[in-house]
Amino acid sequence: MQLGLPQPALSRQVRRLEELLGGALFVRDVHGVQPTALGANVLSHAESIIQRFDDLDDQLRAHRLRQRRTLRVSWATSALYEPLLDALRRLRPDGQLHIVTADSSCELDELLLAGEVDVALRDQCGGSPGACDDSIGEILLAESPMLIALPEHHALATAPVITMSDLAREEWIAASGPDGCHDFLRRVCKPYGFIPDITYDVPVNGPRGEVIRHQGCVTFTQLYRTTGPGVVRRAVSDLSMRVRHSVAYHKDSRMAEHIPALAGLLAQAYRAPVDAFAARGGRIPRTGVGRPPAPPGATTL
Numbered sequence: 621m622q623l624g625l626p627q628p629a630l631s632r633q634v635r636r637l638e639e640l641l642g643g644a645l646f647v648r649d650v651h652g653v654q655p656t657a658l659g660a661n662v663l664s665h666a667e668s669i670i671q672r673f674d675d676l677d678d679q680l681r682a683h684r685l686r687q688r689r690t691l692r693v694s695w696a697t698s699a700l701y702e703p704l705l706d707a708l709r710r711l712r713p714d715g716q717l718h719i720v721t722a723d724s725s726c727e728l729d730e731l732l733l734a735g736e737v738d739v740a741l742r743d744q745c746g747g748s749p750g751a752c753d754d755s756i757g758e759i760l761l762a763e764s765p766m767l768i769a770l771p772e773h774h775a776l777a778t779a780p781v782i783t784m785s786d787l788a789r790e791e792w793i794a795a796s797g798p799d800g801c802h803d804f805l806r807r808v809c810k811p812y813g814f815i816p817d818i819t820y821d822v823p824v825n826g827p828r829g830e831v832i833r834h835q836g837c838v839t840f841t842q843l844y845r846t847t848g849p850g851v852v853r854r855a856v857s858d859l860s861m862r863v864r865h866s867v868a869y870h871k872d873s874r875m876a877e878h879i880p881a882l883a884g885l886l887a888q889a890y891r892a893p894v895d896a897f898a899a900r901g902g903r904i905p906r907t908g909v910g911r912p913p914a915p916p917g918a919t920t921l
Contacts, residue, residue: 637662691715691738691875694731696722697824698741698865699845703889708739710885711878723823724797732756738873739882743842745804745863757876758868759883762890764843766861767853771833777852784858788814793828793839796821805840808861844893865890 638645645659655663691712695701708717720737722728725744731737733753742758745766768782770790776782788809795801802818809816820837822828828839829848842863847853867886869879 690718691873692718692720692736693739694720694722694728694737695741696725696728697743697842699842700865700886700889701741703886704739704741704867707882707885707889711881712875724799726798732868732870735870738870738875739879740868741886742866742868743863744866745861755871756868757871757879758866759879760864760866761883761887762865763862764865764890765855766859766863767841767843768838768856769828769832769841769847769851769853770838771836772850772852774836774838774852776854779854781857782854784809784812784856785814787816787838787856788812790817791819791835791837792816793820793822793831793837794818795824796826797823808840808859812858844890 634645641658641662643658644656645662646653646655648654691708693704693708695704698704705717705719708715720731722731725742728737728740728742732740733756735755768787770777776786779786792805794805805816805818820831820835822831828841829846829851831837832839833848833850841847841853843853844865867879867883869876875882
């Protein structure tokens with residue numbers, strides 16, 4: 621066995637072990653150096669200990685290799701995670717994905733700032749300041765109109781035009797969680813002369829469509845979010861608020877060099893539902909890759 625230690629260093633290590641174990645490990649006689657009974661006992665375990673350290677070293681090397689190849693991606697409210705995953709497979713076919721789903725936009729921003737994810741899809745509406753730093757880059761993919769979701773049997777579902785005042789007497793859904801959706805909804809409705817009757821708290825990714833269909837309530841929604849059967853989405857003619865969709869990333873991530881290509885693929889994916897909505901007579905949202913996004917922390921729906 622080659623230890624790779626000079627004799628003085630080896631002697632010092634042996635003395636340390638003897639002090640730790642409380643006895644001599646080797647004795648010298650006419651036949652050379654021989655292990656004592658204590659030394660023989662220690663040697664009987666040495667091979668398995670060395671093997672365990674070798675195994676641990678192999679595991680650490682494999683872990684570091686996986687870390688270099690693994691891309692950590694996340695989203696909270698975005699409905700276009702499938703195009704994201706498809707684009708990442710096309711750009712990094714040999715890479716491994718570690719998916720971290722966040723329960724709120726606040727949690728998503730915390731993951732980004734803590735360096736626990738490399739790439740994230742963000743949706744923002746409103747101008748709340750966010751805790752961002754120079755280590756995070758962001759590219760705006762698209763902007764879309766804020767829509768109202770309501771049951772298909774609702775009187776407004778087939779109305780020629782819907783205004784905010786038409787919604788003043790409705791029961792509303794707000795998204796539960798730390799994103800401040802209740803306050804945001806009240807701020808949006810206040811200029812139109814009413815305080816929304818927030819009757820239901822449902823997570824953004826919860827059964828909103830089912831609650832709308834069965835309870836007859838309404839809620840704001842994104843153009844890109846599916847609503848399910850029995851629910852329709854309509855534009856609100858006097859509501860100019862828009863949702864900004866962006867991809868955020870860590871600048872020191874190995875994915876950073878692929879971000880422009882990723883943004884291009886995602887922007888194309890965002891066009892499909894836009895065109896479908898426009899074909900049904902809806903307003904076409906403005907889009908534009910590379911425009912300055914809102915800071916992390918903006919309210920989302």
